[in-house]
Amino acid sequence: MMKTNDIKTLQQISCEVRKDVLNMTTKAQSGHPGGSLSATDIIVCLYCSVMEHDPAKMMDPDRDRFVLSKGHAAPVLYSILSRAGYFPKTELNNLRQVGGMLQGHPDMNKTPGVDMSTGSLGQGLSAANGMALAGKMDKKDYTVYCLIGDGESQEGQIWEAAMTAAHYKLDNVIAFVDNNNLQIDGSVSDVMGIEPVVDKWKAFGWHTFEVDAHNHSEILSTITQAKAIKGKPKMIIARSTKGKGVSFMENVCGFHGKTLDDAQLRDAVSELETNNSLGAEINAEEVSQ
Amino acid sequence: MTELVPTRKAYGEALARLGKENQNVVALDADLACSTKSIQFGKEFPERFINIGISEQDMMGTAAGLATCGKIPFASTFAVFSTARALDQVRNSICYPKLNVRIVGSHAGLLTGEDGASHQAIEDMAIMRALPNMSVFVPADSVETNSIMDFLVREFKGPAYLRLSRKGTPVLYDSNYRYKYGKGTILKEGTDLTLVACGSMVHIALQAAETLQKENISARVVNISTLKPLDTDLLVRCANETKGIVTVEDHNIIGGLAGAVAESLSELRPTKIKRVGVMDTYGESGKPNELYQKYGLTAEKIISKAKELL
Ligand SMILES: Cc1ncc(C[n+]2csc(CCOP(=O)(O)OP(=O)(O)O)c2C)c(N)n1
Ligand SMILES: [Mg+2]
Numbered sequence: 001m002m003k004t005n006d007i008k009t010l011q012q013i014s015c016e017v018r019k020d021v022l023n024m025t026t027k028a029q030s031g032h033p034g035g036s037l038s039a040t041d042i043i044v045c046l047y048c049s050v051m052e053h054d055p056a057k058m059m060d061p062d063r064d065r066f067v068l069s070k071g072h073a074a075p076v077l078y079s080i081l082s083r084a085g086y087f088p089k090t091e092l093n094n095l096r097q098v099g100g101m102l103q104g105h106p107d108m109n110k111t112p113g114v115d116m117s118t119g120s121l122g123q124g125l126s127a128a129n130g131m132a133l134a135g136k137m138d139k140k141d142y143t144v145y146c147l148i149g150d151g152e153s154q155e156g157q158i159w160e161a162a163m164t165a166a167h168y169k170l171d172n173v174i175a176f177v178d179n180n181n182l183q184i185d186g187s188v189s190d191v192m193g194i195e196p197v198v199d200k201w202k203a204f205g206w207h208t209f210e211v212d213a214h215n216h217s218e219i220l221s222t223i224t225q226a227k228a229i230k231g232k233p234k235m236i237i238a239r240s241t242k243g244k245g246v247s248f249m250e251n252v253c254g255f256h257g258k259t260l261d262d263a264q265l266r267d268a269v270s271e272l273e274t275n276n277s278l279g280a281e282i283n284a285e286e287v288s289q
Numbered sequence: 290m291t292e293l294v295p296t297r298k299a300y301g302e303a304l305a306r307l308g309k310e311n312q313n314v315v316a317l318d319a320d321l322a323c324s325t326k327s328i329q330f331g332k333e334f335p336e337r338f339i340n341i342g343i344s345e346q347d348m349m350g351t352a353a354g355l356a357t358c359g360k361i362p363f364a365s366t367f368a369v370f371s372t373a374r375a376l377d378q379v380r381n382s383i384c385y386p387k388l389n390v391r392i393v394g395s396h397a398g399l400l401t402g403e404d405g406a407s408h409q410a411i412e413d414m415a416i417m418r419a420l421p422n423m424s425v426f427v428p429a430d431s432v433e434t435n436s437i438m439d440f441l442v443r444e445f446k447g448p449a450y451l452r453l454s455r456k457g458t459p460v461l462y463d464s465n466y467r468y469k470y471g472k473g474t475i476l477k478e479g480t481d482l483t484l485v486a487c488g489s490m491v492h493i494a495l496q497a498a499e500t501l502q503k504e505n506i507s508a509r510v511v512n513i514s515t516l517k518p519l520d521t522d523l524l525v526r527c528a529n530e531t532k533g534i535v536t537v538e539d540h541n542i543i544g545g546l547a548g549a550v551a552e553s554l555s556e557l558r559p560t561k562i563k564r565v566g567v568m569d570t571y572g573e574s575g576k577p578n579e580l581y582q583k584y585g586l587t588a589e590k591i592i593s594k595a596k597e598l599l
Contacts, residue, residue, distance in 0.1 A: 061359065108357070108386050116357060117386040120377055126347045127382055130354020130362075133339060137315070138358070157378070160347035168339070 003049050010216040013083070014044045015276040018245050020079035020092055022268050025259045028095045031104070032072040034255040038180040038213065038240040039073045039147060045219045046145055047080045055085040058112055064142050065115040065131050069124020070149035070178060071105035072257075077114065078102050086113035122155025124148065125175060129161055132170040132233075143227065146175040151183030153194045159204065165233035166205025173233040174226050178213065180242035182253050201235040213240030245272050293457030296488075297395040299431035300453055301326025303438035304363060308334050311442055317352050317364040319345050324455075325365040325395040345370045349378035349392070356388035361442060367401075368394025368410035368452060372417055384420045384448045391441050392417075395453040398539030399572045399580040400489045402456065406571035415544025417450040418517045424470075425516040427452045429491035430461045433514055436468035445470070452488060454539075456577045459492045461512075473520040479509030482598050483527040484591060486537035487513045487546050490565075493581075494537045497591035508595060519549050525558045533561035533598035539586055542566040563594040 004010065017040050025031035043066075047053070051064040068077050075095065082089040087101065094100035101110045105119030116127045128146035135142050148158060165173050177197065181188045188194055201208045207229050211218045219238070226234040242256070243249030246268040260268060308314045308330050315337045322328040322340060331338035341348040345366055352362035364371065371394040372379070383390045394413055401409045417425050426441075426449060428434040434453070441449055461476065476491070477498050486494035491512045498508040509531055511523065527534060534554070538546040547564040554560055567584055581587055 065357075067354075116354070117381070120381040123346075123350045123378055123382045126350025126378070127354035127357070129347075130351040130356070131358055132354075133351065134355050134358030134360050137337060137360075157344075157346040157350065160342075160344035161350065164341055164344070164347055164351060167342075 005049055005220065007217050010044055010048060012276060013048055014041050014216070015272050017044055017076060017079045017083070018272050019269055021075040022260060022265055024075055024078070024092045024095045026262070026265045027093060028097070029259050030096050031075055031259060032257050033259060034182070034242040034249060034252070035070060035149065035178065035180070036073045036076045037244045037246065037249065038242045039070070039178050040076050040244065041214045041216055042147060042176055042178070042219060042238055043076050043080055045216055045223070047084055049220055050223050051145065052142070055113065058086070062140055062142055065144045067116045067118065067124040067128040067144065067146040068106055069118055069146055070121065070152050071118030071124070074104065074106050077106060078111070081111070081113040084113070087111070121149065121152040122157040125158055125161035126164070128173055128175065129165050129170055132165070132172045133168060135172050136170070142172065144173050146173065148175065148177055149183070150177055150179045150181060150188045150194055150197070151191070153177060153197070154192045162201065162204040162206065169231050170233045171230050174223065174236065175233065176236045176238050178240050179237050180240040182242045182251070182256065184256050186253060198237050201237070205232060206235040207232045209234070209236045211236055211238050213238035214244055245275070247271060291459040294431035294460055295455060295457045296428050296431060296434045296453040297326045297455060299434035300393065300395070300438065300451070301329040303435045305329040305333050307438060307442040308337065311361065313359060313361050314442055315339065315355055315360045315362045317341055317348050317362055319343055319348050319366040319370065321366050324367070325393060327363065327365045345375040346378045349375045350382045352390045353382040353386070353388050356390050361389055361391070363391045363393055365393035365395060367408055368397040368413045369408060372410060372413040372450070376416060380420055384422045387422050387447055389446060389448070391449045391451060393451045393453065396455045397452045398454060398489060399567060399584055399586065400454045400456050400539055400577045402577040402580060403574050405574035409572040411541045411567045411572065412544065413452060414516055414540050414546065415548060418544070418549060423448050423450060423517065425450045425452070426514065427488040427516050428514055429488060429512045430458060432460055432462040432464060432466050433468055436466060437514070440468055440470060454489045458489050461492060461495070468514065471515045471518040471520055473511050473513045473523045475509060476512055477508070477510040479507040479531065481507045481532060482595055483509040483511055483531045483534045484537055484595065485511045485513055485524070485527070485534055485546065485550055487516060489539050490537045490586060493586065493588050494591060497588040497595070500588060500592055501595060506595065506599065513546060516546060516549055519553055521553045521557060524550060524554055528554055528558040528560040533563070535563045535565060535591055535594045535598065537591055538566045540566055541569055543569055561598050563597055565591050565594055
């Protein structure tokens with residue numbers, strides 16, 4: 001897939017991906033729309049602009065990798081992978097269906113383009129470190145990207161992995177916290193606060209950045225800066241809004257794992273389309289030109 | 290007296306040897322490299338050795354990531370920690386995605402001795418056996434450990450659990466022995482009953498069979514070094530050809546070798562089964578041989594169970 005740095009185009013793709021997420025989870029009447037919408041812009045930037053990857057050379061040992069540690073946001077990943085050409089877009093209609101390739105949480109053996117199976121929170125950063133260590137051993141210059149949730153950051157293994165990445169100076173790891181301040185039972189600050197999250201990552205030996213998780217140009221420029229920093233892993237604390245893009249879903253805890261009904265879907269899609277200046281459907285081919 | 294060699298020692302030597310042979314072999318340990326013997330590999334191949342610190346869960350996840358990039362990671366720590374402590378990581382990051390990670394649990398069973406119950410894995414085989422995609426290897430001596438290691442590096446694909454012990458046990462196989470995946474071996478022929486043993490209990494089963502022989506009871510001794518996939522053909526044969534089976538293991542009598550044998554034979558060829566093992570209790574501190582006496586992991590116990598079958 002050819003990459004683009006055009007912000008309007010990336011915003012347009014994000015809009016399409018958000019629609020996919022809502023369509024597929026509504027069709028399945030199952031899945032996690034809230035955390036998918038908060039992660040959308042980061043994942044769009046990675047796959048459409050930043051990462052070296054190619055569906056024609058899926059197992060290329062030199063490719064960049066992405067670990068969706070908060071695996072419940074799988075619908076975003078599926079939308080973007082299908083748009084990039086890893087599998088037909090019609091598969092999105094079979095999310096969570098028996099015999100289908102799109103499992104509730106990412107499965108690297110069932111879904112083309114998925115670099116690591118996830119779903120049990122807290123595990124993805126360790127896997128990303130393993131990929132990064134292999135890259136160092138083999139003197140390859142790929143980058144491993146990883147996205148964790150802010151609730152997920154309560155898992156002890158995240159901090160074990162934080163130490164490992166810093167200890168082994170894994171500067172080929174660039175991770176994000178999807179910092180939407182919501183988890184299942186309420187706000188992160190109420191359930192089990194993680195602040196001061198930036199200081200924590202700094203103290204663990206990471207180079208940290210803070211970005212607006214829905215500002216494509218900020219995300220891209222931050223990743224560019226992050227790639228230039230050597231000798232340390234990089235953590236981008238992405239201040240996000242759960243349910244981003246649909247006003248009645250934004251910051252509503254209940255939309256973590258609850259899907260829309262048909263009327264809500266219509267409202268949501270029309271809001272997304274109205275708010276996107278271009279609005280028209282584009283696909284990966286157009287993007288690549 | 291025959292030579293006593295701990296299987297963990299054979300493991301460490303084999304790992305270093307195979308590290309020379311295959312550049313993709315990597316080793317991870319969680320601050321127990323001196324105990325698990327992965328240290329030997331670490332000294333020879335520091336660039337392929339990752340001491341992850343005391344963080345078993347992170348170790349399993351890191352091993353999984355390495356495996357996705359074509360490495361053959363051996364992740365070792367005490368058996369309690371590699372199975373129970375990091376179970377969800379083994380399940381979700383290694384087993385479900387069928388990654389080529391070799392999980393190594395040293396210090397299995399009461400043979401661990403003085404460190405006591407917190408360090409004596411008596412449920413690890415049951416846990417690992419219950420995971421789909423997982424194969425479970427329990428070598429009976431150093432020669433078999435070495436041969437299983439060849440297999441794990443040269444041939445096997447998929448997740449594996451290798452169960453090792455701390456203390457030396459007699460060398461049973463001659464150096465020509467070649468391990469075959471999923472095949473048990475008959476170490477002594479017999480016609481009255483069968484002793485099915487694994488790991489550090491195999492040599493004790495052999496002693497029991499010798500004593501029984503003196504009383505004109507002919508006991509066959511089978512070593513099950515692959516707990517999963519289980520050699521059901523051989524077990525059915527033993528059930529057909531002898532009057533019953535005694536399972537013998539340094540593990541809880543629930544869910545390990547006894548569980549595997551009873552599950553398969555009750556379906557395929559029901560026969561009488563008696564179990565020798567840890568009687569659903571935790572161990573304690575003590576010398577390994579004292580613990581084996583106290584907890585009934587002895588030739589005498591095997592003999593009395595065998596006689597119950599006849
Ligand atoms: C180990 C584990 N425990 C619990 C869950 C159930 N679970 C799924 S999502 C979630 C909340 C995640 O919150 P957060 O990481 O903040 O994700 P986001 O807000 O981005 O959706 C929980 C508890 C899980 N998947 N894994
Ligand atoms: Mg959250």
